[in-house]
Amino acid sequence: MTGTLLRGRLFTFHHEPADGEDTDAYSYIADGAILMRDGLIVASGEYTDVAAVSDGAKVTDHRPHLLMAGFIDAHIHFPQIQIVASWGSQLLDWLNGYTFPAEAEYANAQHARAMAGQFCTLLTDHGTTTAAAFCASHKASAEAFFSEAADRNMRMIGGQTMMDRNAPKTVLDTAQSSYDDSKALIGKWHGTGRTSYAITPRFAITSTPEQLEMAGALAAEHPDCYIQTHLSENHDEIAFTAELYPDARDYLDIYEGYGLVGSRTLLGHAIHLKKREIDAISQTGAHPVFCPTSNLFLGSGLFDDAGLRACGITNGIATDIGAGTSYCMLQTLNEGYKILQLQDQKLHALRAFHWITRGNAEVLGLVDKIGTLDAGTEADIVVLNPRATPAMALRMDRAETLAEELFALQMMGDDRAIVQTYVAGQPQKGKPI
């Protein structure tokens, strides 16, 4: 029988840990193994048990490294990979000064395809196997994104950004063209292999009411698609939005009015929310997405994770490249920890690692497919070296518990800690592009 058996320290979650002591929430197996075949996890558990059923599968020994489910990034912009770390401004100036000019280049299919390859490689080099991505407003960019994801057999979510006002002509579509393009892309890519479509109105500022109506029509026609957008990231953004939609009760009400808020809606940032908006997010089951490095980089504000969770809301967590400054979900947790510290909120390591794996899978409604090492799920796996650098190794010498080791990895780790990333059972690191 074919297949590959990975040996190493196995770590996977069964549910969200209630606190740092919740040992029922996860399995940690010091000498564990995962048997992968045809892109799926066939068995996982103690090495001796898995080896007994491995039927001659090739063994890759990753000891003493950690084997975890691949990381999931719930909000990222594919056409912004060349503007990461662009100096000086807050959201609206940053969009006008850097983002829209860069995204305009994605009208060129060749450029889009070249960048899509780089994008996917960057993700897997950082241990990320699934992302919910904004493409540019040109169909070529979405085609490039989905083609690349399909070629690599990655479980990816994406959407062509809809935007028909308040930006340069080079990135504007029309309400009708954005509907037509999205509709065609849904037909071609949604549920094709491992790709899914997200209806993607950028945010209320760059969409006319007519375009949001078209987005709502798409959502009604394709209720199994995701919807991704931005909400209440920055005070100037919120004020301008209120001017553009004077009849709305608040920012979220605009999206609600067009049928864009439900359990498959991902709301990037969601920092400065009113009580009514929080209640509506809770009632609809929509998901705010915390983007720590971006929120600090643009000076946007502090995400109230505990406040939203207290209302029964399940938050995602994401890099938000290119306002975010790292592709790495470990660095995202590092900065997220500090944002919560500033509000006297705590992010313990167990919940942190749950968040970037099974937690984000839950947000995306994909726990049956990704986010754990359970048999029957897809073999998207990251191999982590908590001693990747001299500084990390010195710290690990003093780590006495798994939680301590994980916390230091979350705070100090980056792509040097990613030994290997498997996508549907195939190793990605070191593969020629």
Ligand code: GUN
């Ligand atoms: N709001 C609307 N578009 C964007 C974007 O590209 N990045 C961020 N951070 N916020 C946005």
Ligand code: ZN
């Ligand atoms: Zn964003």
